[in-house]
Amino acid sequence: MKNTSTPISEIGGRMLAGLALLALAGCAELDGLGLAGGPVPPEATVTVSRSAVTISGPRGFCVDPSATKDRDGQAFVLLGNCAAITRSGAAPQPRIRALLTAAVRETQAIEVAEQAPLLEAFLRSDNGRAMLSRESDPATVDILESFQQGDVLYVHARDDSEGYAPGMSSDHWRAIFDLDGRVVSVAVLGFEANPLSRAEGLRAVREFAARIQRDNPAL
Numbered sequence: 001m002k003n004t005s006t007p008i009s010e011i012g013g014r015m016l017a018g019l020a021l022l023a024l025a026g027c028a029e030l031d032g033l034g035l036a037g038g039p040v041p042p043e044a045t046v047t048v049s050r051s052a053v054t055i056s057g058p059r060g061f062c063v064d065p066s067a068t069k070d071r072d073g074q075a076f077v078l079l080g081n082c083a084a085i086t087r088s089g090a091a092p093q094p095r096i097r098a099l100l101t102a103a104v105r106e107t108q109a110i111e112v113a114e115q116a117p118l119l120e121a122f123l124r125s126d127n128g129r130a131m132l133s134r135e136s137d138p139a140t141v142d143i144l145e146s147f148q149q150g151d152v153l154y155v156h157a158r159d160d161s162e163g164y165a166p167g168m169s170s171d172h173w174r175a176i177f178d179l180d181g182r183v184v185s186v187a188v189l190g191f192e193a194n195p196l197s198r199a200e201g202l203r204a205v206r207e208f209a210a211r212i213q214r215d216n217p218a219l
Contacts, residue, residue, distance in 0.1 A: 060094030
């Protein structure tokens with residue numbers, strides 16, 4: 001077993017520095033909801049991170065090509081209701097009303113599965129919550145709960161930062177895990193008009209994370 005005596009600030013800083021940049025970039029896309037402006041073929045899957053990682057969502061969720069970014073070993077993918085993205089009522093729709101995001105970053109410096117307790121503690125610190133805040137203000141972020149299950153760290157948080165995407169709930173679920181030299185952070189964001197229950201949000205983020213792990217068995 002690896003030594004986990006490294007200070008929380010050092011471990012957390014290495015992990016969250018990349019994740020926070022990707023998360024903030026994703027929020028910028030969400031400001032306009034990032035949904036494609038016209039009819040597009042429904043793509044349920046996209047390959048990113050130098051064509052090494054396959055991202056796909058649960059049934060009814062399609063990749064929004066207008067919001068997908070993939071460069072320099074970092075990738076961000078937004079998935080929404082297939083019917084909304086394709087502008088077609090005939091397209092499949094998910095059982096919940098939500099947006100999904102996936103951020104992938106290449107790194108050899110961290111292992112979520114072994115260092116999850118340190119990351120969890122860091123996320124609850126002022127520095128960690130500041131990294132998760134759109135305003136870099138720890139006072140805007142509340143970690144509602146967090147726990148490790150297997151090799152995945154689950155985080156239920158609320159970000160009350162100003163300028164959050166219109167109509168989106170500040171409450172969201174996140175799952176963080178490794179894929180052989182890459183760290184992946186997926187999130188489920190609900191809408192204010194139809195907020196997700198705790199059970200719905202957790203089930204959705206678990207299903208999303210499990211699907212990505214299943215689709216990338218060689219990693």
